[in-house]
Amino acid sequence: MHSSSILSIVLLAVSGLVLFLYAVSRLALALRQVVGERVKNALDRFTKTVPMAILAGTVVTTLLDSSSVVIILAIALVSAGALPFRNSLGVVLGANIGTTISSQLFAFDLGQYAVVAMLPGLLLLSLSKKRPGRTAGRALFNFGLLFFSLFLIGEAAAPLKDYEGVQAWLLKLENPVRGAGAGALITLLIQSSSATLGMVIKLAAKGLLTLPAGIAVMLGAELGTCSDTLLATVGRGRAALKTGLFHLGFNLVSITLGLLLIAPFTALVLRVAGQADVARQIAHAHVLFNVSGVLLFAPLVPLCQRLLDAWLPEQEPGAPVLALPAR
Structure with a gap:
């Protein structure tokens, strides 16, 4: 492989990744400006029961195109006392379903x-004199930029x-632990599971990644996305911390089961989507994995709430801090 070829591939791929991360962040910001207050009202109004909270989390994540944004928003609302801790657990589960739309x-x-x-989008952004028009234009432009950036990554x-060396390395990702580790590391570095999945799907579309490797990397990306939500809990109180820990626990248990059962899960994906190309199979695998995890955890939400409440009980305002006697 010539050094000039390597450089051109790397530059084009990194350019696509930078554009993708920019488009995702700006699209989420524009959509929040359009439906921000409505989202808060919806989370407060439609999260009274676990099924409704899951549905609300799914819908809001689909609208905002970011599970991390929705979970961080739920953490902020829990911290402010605007959303009960138990209700936030359903929102977290729903966000994991909503992110599969991407x-x-x-x-x-x-x-x-x-x-x-x-x-x-560019015309609306440039010519509109009112803020709603500019915001809509920004959202439309960044939505298109999202797919153009993935196109660049695919071309790179x-x-x-x-x-052969690159193909041999990518084949090694079929090892579940190695593939999951790569997915978690990439997501941790770029702080976007959507970007990781986008790259995986584009590599598969170009014939560079197999279904087992794509599933393994996808499982790791699910773990890597916990980092930003855990950071969002810092300094926000115990209720917010418990929401972040539930998200981490949900992903750890789901991913562990996914790795243990990766062979039958891959067979299930092939049975459901065997006629589709590998890129579409990986997208279907993402849906099947996240929906299965939510179905597993939904009945356990009350138990998870009790365990987290027992582990991290809320301190009453003004309660004295007991000091241990000196020895």
């Missing part, structure tokens, strides 16, 4: 048509099929 969209090859969204990856 992977389904990424599996469509829409990058070459990105201008259809970007051009009207295409030449890698000609290099």
